[in-house]
Each structure stands twice: as C-alpha cells, then as structure tokens.
Amino acid sequence: MASVSSPLESGPTVFLSGQKGLRIPFFILLLRKSIRLFLTMLLIPTVVFFVLRIIPGDPALVVAGFDAPPEVVENLRSKLGTNRPPLEQYEEWILSVAQLEFGTSLISNEPVLKLILDRFPLTLSLAVAGMLCALLIAIPLGVMSAVRRWTLWDYGGMVFSQIGISLPSFWLGIILLLLFAVKYPLFPLFGGDSPWHLVLPSVALGINRGAVLLRLVRTAMIEELGKEYIITARSKGLPELVVRYRHALRNALLPVLTIAGIQFGYMLGGAIILEQVFSLPGLGRLILSAVFQRDFPVIQGGTLFVAAVFSLVNFLVDLLYSLVNPRIRVG
Amino acid sequence: MGTEVLLEIKDLSVEFTAHQRKIPAVRGIDLTILPGQFHALVGESGAGKTVTSLSILRLLPSNVTSLRGSIKFNDHDLLQLSEEVMRNLRGREISMIFQEPAKYLNPSLKAGVQVMEAIRYHMGYSEKAARERVCELFEKVGLSDPELAFDRYPHEFSVGMKQRVMIAMAISCNPSLLIADEPTTSLDVGVQRQIIHLLLDLQRSSKMAILYITHDLGIVRYAADVISIMYAGKIIESAPKDLLFTSPLHPYTRLLLASIPSREKRGTRLQGIPGTVPNPEDIPPGCAFHPRCPLAQQKCKENVPPLVRIEAGHRCACFFPGKEIRSNP
Numbered sequence: 001m002a003s004v005s006s007p008l009e010s011g012p013t014v015f016l017s018g019q020k021g022l023r024i025p026f027f028i029l030l031l032r033k034s035i036r037l038f039l040t041m042l043l044i045p046t047v048v049f050f051v052l053r054i055i056p057g058d059p060a061l062v063v064a065g066f067d068a069p070p071e072v073v074e075n076l077r078s079k080l081g082t083n084r085p086p087l088e089q090y091e092e093w094i095l096s097v098a099q100l101e102f103g104t105s106l107i108s109n110e111p112v113l114k115l116i117l118d119r120f121p122l123t124l125s126l127a128v129a130g131m132l133c134a135l136l137i138a139i140p141l142g143v144m145s146a147v148r149r150w151t152l153w154d155y156g157g158m159v160f161s162q163i164g165i166s167l168p169s170f171w172l173g174i175i176l177l178l179l180f181a182v183k184y185p186l187f188p189l190f191g192g193d194s195p196w197h198l199v200l201p202s203v204a205l206g207i208n209r210g211a212v213l214l215r216l217v218r219t220a221m222i223e224e225l226g227k228e229y230i231i232t233a234r235s236k237g238l239p240e241l242v243v244r245y246r247h248a249l250r251n252a253l254l255p256v257l258t259i260a261g262i263q264f265g266y267m268l269g270g271a272i273i274l275e276q277v278f279s280l281p282g283l284g285r286l287i288l289s290a291v292f293q294r295d296f297p298v299i300q301g302g303t304l305f306v307a308a309v310f311s312l313v314n315f316l317v318d319l320l321y322s323l324v325n326p327r328i329r330v331g
Numbered sequence: 332m333g334t335e336v337l338l339e340i341k342d343l344s345v346e347f348t349a350h351q352r353k354i355p356a357v358r359g360i361d362l363t364i365l366p367g368q369f370h371a372l373v374g375e376s377g378a379g380k381t382v383t384s385l386s387i388l389r390l391l392p393s394n395v396t397s398l399r400g401s402i403k404f405n406d407h408d409l410l411q412l413s414e415e416v417m418r419n420l421r422g423r424e425i426s427m428i429f430q431e432p433a434k435y436l437n438p439s440l441k442a443g444v445q446v447m448e449a450i451r452y453h454m455g456y457s458e459k460a461a462r463e464r465v466c467e468l469f470e471k472v473g474l475s476d477p478e479l480a481f482d483r484y485p486h487e488f489s490v491g492m493k494q495r496v497m498i499a500m501a502i503s504c505n506p507s508l509l510i511a512d513e514p515t516t517s518l519d520v521g522v523q524r525q526i527i528h529l530l531l532d533l534q535r536s537s538k539m540a541i542l543y544i545t546h547d548l549g550i551v552r553y554a555a556d557v558i559s560i561m562y563a564g565k566i567i568e569s570a571p572k573d574l575l576f577t578s579p580l581h582p583y584t585r586l587l588l589a590s591i592p593s594r595e596k597r598g599t600r601l602q603g604i605p606g607t608v609p610n611p612e613d614i615p616p617g618c619a620f621h622p623r624c625p626l627a628q629q630k631c632k633e634n635v636p637p638l639v640r641i642e643a644g645h646r647c648a649c650f651f652p653g654k655e656i657r658s659n660p
Contacts, residue, residue, distance in 0.1 A: 228434040234390055236449040236500065237422035250439050 037315045044307045045097045062294045102301035112301035123282035127267040129198050133206025142217025164211025169270050173204035173277040190279045201274040220252035261317025265310040337540050338364040343400035345382050354611050356382040358564035367538040371551035374561030375608045380544045384510045422449040426501035430513040432493035436485040443481030446500045453504045468499040491522035512544045549591045560584050563619035570645040580652035583620050625656050
C-alpha cells in the first residue's frame with residue numbers, strides 16, 4: 001500500500017538555518033513573487049489542457065457511448081470543440097479561463113464555476129481543520145520531545161510520529177469512522193452539514209500531517225533551545241514555560257509554519273480523498289464523479305481550480321513568512 | 332556597615348564531562364565582592380571565568396557533572412536554593428550581560444518587549460507602566476529616541492546599541508550584582524570605552540556591584556576597584572587595583588602587566604609570556620603556571636601554592652611572591 005507522502009518530507013531541514021541576506025524592500029519582494037505567481041497561473045491551464053488531450057480516447061465518444069449514432073457524436077464534438085485543431089482549442093481555452101469562464105457541465109448543465117464554488121467551502125474547511133489538528137498535535141508534543149529529549153517521552157513521540165507518518169489518512173479515516181461513528185456513535189456517519197461532520201476527517205488528516213510536523217517542531221526546538229538568547233531569557237528569571245513557549249517556540253515556529261504552509265496544499269489533496277471515505281459533498285467528490293461520468297468541462301475546471309488554489313496558498317505563505325521573519329527577505 | 336559582603340564564593344569547583352573525560356574548568360576558587368564594588372576577573376580564554384559567572388546564576392550547561400563549594404549571596408548559599416527561589420533572584424538581584432549581544436538577544440522579539448519581561452515578572456508592572464520604565468531605561472543607557480527603539484528588532488541595531496539594550500535589560504530591576512562577561516570584546520575600541528563608562532556611571536549612581544570578566548587588563552585599568560587574576564581554573568592573585576598595578580606579586584600577573592602597551596614603555600619591545608595556557612583536560616601538576624614561569628623551582632612542580640594573604644586585601648598563590656624576574660633576552 002503506497003502511503004500518501006510528498007518529497008518535501010525528506011528534506012525540510014534546509015529551511016532550519018536562517019539565511020542571511022540583503023534586506024529587500026517588501027514591495028519588490030511582492031512584485032517578484034507576483035510575477036512568479038502570474039507565470040505559474042499561466043502554466044497551470046496549459047498543463048491541464050494538454051494532459052487532458054494526451055489521455056487516450058475521444059471524449060465525445062465516451063460521453064455519448066460507443067454505440068451512439070455518428071451525428072450525435074459529431075454534435076457533441078462540436079459542442080466540446082474537440083473537432084477543431086488543438087492550437088485553436090488551446091487559444092480558446094486560455095481566453096475563456098482568463099475570463100473565469102469554464103463552461104457548463106455536460107451532465108447537469110450548470111456552470112462549472114458555480115458547481116466548484118458550491119463545493120469548495122467544505123473542502124477548504126476540512127483542510128483548515130485538518131491543519132489545525134496537525135498543529136495542535138505537533139506543537140505540544142514536539143516541544144515536549146525537544147525539552148525531554150532522549151527520555152521515554154521523546155521516544156513515545158518518535159514512535160507516534162513514525163506510526164502517524166506510515167498510516168495513510170484514508171485508512172485512518174475508515175478506522176475512525178468504524179470506531180467513533182459505527183461502534184460508538186459519537187459522530188455522524190454521512191454528510192457534511194454541521195461542524196461535527198468535520199471532526200473525524202480532520203483528525204484523520206491531522207494525525208498524518210501532525211506526525212510529520214512533530215519531528216520538525218522537535219528539531220527546530222532543539223536548535224533554538226541551544227542558542228544563546230535562551231541563556232539571556234533564563235538569566236532574567238523567566239519561568240521555564242515562558243522561556244520555551246515565548247522565546248524558543250517563537251523562533252522554532254518559523255520553519256515549521258513554512259512547511260505547514262506548503263503542506264496545506266497537500267492537505268487539500270488529502271481532504272479530497274477523505275471526502276470519499278466520509279461521503280462529504282466537497283470538491284473532491286465533484287471531480288471524481290465528473291471523472292466517472294466523463295464530464296470534461298468539470299474535470300478541466302476542477303483540476304485547474306485546485307491547482308490555482310495550491311499555488312495561491314504557497315504564494316501567500318511565502319509572503320507571510322517574510323513578513324513574520326523580517327531577517328529573511330531574500331529572493 | 333562598610334564590611335558587609337554581597338557575594339562570597341568559597342572553594343568553588345566545576346567539572347564538565349565530555350567524551351567520557353572529566354574536565355575541571357574551575358578548581359576551587361575564592362572570591363569576595365562587596366556591595367557596589369567593581370570587581371574585575373581577568374584571565375586568558377579557557378581560564379574558567381565564564382564558568383564561574385554562570386555558576387553564580389546557576390545557568391551552567393547540562394554537561395556539568397560536578398559543582399562543589401559554596402556561593403553565598405547576601406548570606407544565602409545560591410547552590411542550595413530551590414530552583415524557584417533562584418529564579419526569583421535571577422534578573423532581579425543578579426543579572427548578566429554577555430560578549431556577543433547579537434546572539435544573546437532574541438531575534439524575533441522587539442527590543443522593548445525583551446527588556447520589559449523582567450520588569451513585568453519580577454515587579455508586577457502593568458504593560459503600560461513597564462513600557463514607560465523601559466523608555467526611561469533606554470534613555471539611561473543612551474539610546475536616543477527610546478520610543479522608536481522600543482519597537483525595533485535586535486537586527487535593526489548596531490552592535491554597540493545591542494549591548495546597550497542588553498544593559499538596559501540587565502539593570503531593569505535594579506539588581507545588586509551585575510555580571511558582565513566580556514561585554515566589550517566584540518565592540519570597536521571607541522564603543523568599548525563608551526560602554527565601560529556607561530557601566531561605571533550605572534555602578535556609581537545605583538550602588539550596583541559589577542563582576543567584570545575580561546581577558547584584557549588594560550580595559551579595567553581605570554574602572555576596577557579590585558582585580559582578581561585567574562589562571563587554569565584558579566585565582567592566582569587578587570588585589571585592589573592600585574596595589575595590583577604598582578606591586579604585582581605573582582609572576583603571571585607581572586608578565587601580563589608587562590605585555591600591556593603603554594606610554595612609558597614606548598620604544599621598548601613588548602614582552603609576551605612564553606608558552607600557552609594549559610588545556611583544561613591536561614593541567615600540569617603543582618602550580619599550573621610552572622611550565623611557563625621564569626621563577627619555577629622543583630617545589631612548584633610538586634606542590635600547589637595556596638592563595639594566601641600577603642598584606643591587607645592582597646592575596647597571591649605563589650611560593651615566591653614578588654621575587655624579581657630576570658629578563659633573559
């Protein structure tokens with residue numbers, strides 16, 4: 001069983017040592033990052049377009065059925081625009097994307113954008129709740145592991161994080177569902193119309209990501225607790241809790257929040273999977289059922305939307321990071 | 332009562348363990364500081380000065396495996412106090428400034444906030460009152476525009492300014508003892524002088540005692556009341572400043588003094604001390620200085636000279652105090 005992990009998990013330590021660099025005025029930084037975001041935004045619909053064209057099979061034929069009359073298929077082709085030269089289609093796609101015009105669903109005939117925007121809040125709140133859960137697990141446990149390193153507490157934390165990293169969140173979701181919705185019905189089994197519905201899926205998401213972040217918090221805290229300013233804080237007679245949480249954690253959180261921000265994108269991906277497990281009517285369900293029904297405009301629009309949100313989130317994290325840590329304003 | 336004692340260190344020994352070897356950093360020192368006194372502790376790096384000062388605050392790193400002796404502060408033995416009582420003394424009664432202010436300030440907290448902490452914890456000031464107090468302190472340590480300085484982050488100050496922030500932090504609760512661990516070593520010469528003068532002013536105006544740790548005898552020449560010289564984890568000579576400069580007794584002190592450039596010595600070749608400071612892992616038996624000492628005899632190799640009182644206030648640990656050193660060219 002392949003675990004849902006990202007290549008980022010193996011090398012986050014790069015972010016741990018504070019880079020020193022020339023201080024760049026904030027607006028120049030904003031400009032740079034905006035240009036990068038703009039280029040990404042241009043690239044995403046291009047990739048989405050060509051990926052969907054590379055997939056074998058004529059969409060019109062799939063939608064209409066293989067035994068449909070040729071004129072129906074031809075009709076569908078012209079509706080989808082797949083009978084025209086690819087470059088012409090591409091041009092039209094980019095232009096319509098620029099106008100936030102994603103077409104209408106082949107199945108329900110509703111505008112794709114409306115379908116997406118109806119479903120997105122649920123996916124977003126699931127990802128946010130999952131991230132909160134992850135931080136709530138990672139920060140206290142990570143601080144504790146760092147403070148009592150090489151004790152039973154620390155080993156406990158390591159075991160927890162090893163297990164948490166290895167367990168795929170969809171499997172965890174199923175177990176949680178069986179335990180706390182079926183065996184002990186504390187939480188609802190289906191649907192997504194109250195915050196209660198989000199508890200189990202966000203815990204399932206949070207444990208997995210929290211296990212990754214826990215190690216990061218531990219490493220960063222150990223590094224910070226060894227720094228000289230901690231001696232200063234202690235020499236002022238501050239209680240140990242203040243030294244840890246106010247002085248050390250504040251600095252340790254910088255790399256942690258960066259990774260958390262990057263992982264937020266993956267959180268969206270995880271949320272999409274967990275929507276299946278928990279039957280939540282979110283964006284993931286929309287895209288998946290569109291795939292099953294070969295609803296191409298919805299697949300296209302949905303994929304584009306998720307990718308765009310992902311890069312937008314990373315853009316915002318980048319900006320926030322340089323605001324929080326004014327020393328690291330480097331390109 | 333002029334004879335009150337503020338801090339009395341007796342037979343303090345500190346041992347580290349690294350790579351399964353015991354490293355004696357401090358080997359039984361006695362040190363007395365009177366209220367309001369400027370006491371300079373001078374020695375080369377590795378002599379155990381910083382370890383001594385961190386023992387006073389009980390902030391030694393965790394690889395210290397043995398800490399013996401007593402440190403009496405206003406008649407309480409600091410080494411026997413509970414952690415909580417000790418914490419109440421830190422910052423309020425005894426505070427400390429360090430060699431590299433850039434590293435010893437928290438990079439992500441505003442300067443004012445860092446100075447404010449001790450005031451709020453120890454003196455229970457409200458946020459607003461503490462802010463006012465910080466601005467007063469900033470003005471006292473010579474930071475122009477205290478309001479602006481309050482909201483700045485450490486990296487926005489020059490090194491000298493950072494050290495001023497550290498000093499403001501250290502004196503914020505009117506401590507009776509300030510430990511200054513090489514506070515000027517990382518500064519430019521001009522700034523060094525300013526910081527020393529600032530410390531002197533503060534010492535005089537608030538009757539605060541200062542334990543000033545340095546490797547540079549020249550720097551404390553005008554400021555110190557009493558100077559103690561440390562070598563390889565021991566104090567080898569201690570005397571009021573004038574006495575130490577006019578009639579140094581220990582050969583190490585005399586060689587140190589000879590190595591300070593001065594106007595009188597213009598035109599002559601400056602003397603260095605042959606050899607190097609012994610590695611704390613491998614301290615010579617007997618008098619630790621004997622391998623470098625021009626006066627060393629067989630006795631020095633076998634016996635440790637005790638620190639004995641030679642005359643009022645002047646103590647020296649040498650079998651031949653004051654014996655003439657023949658310079659061999």
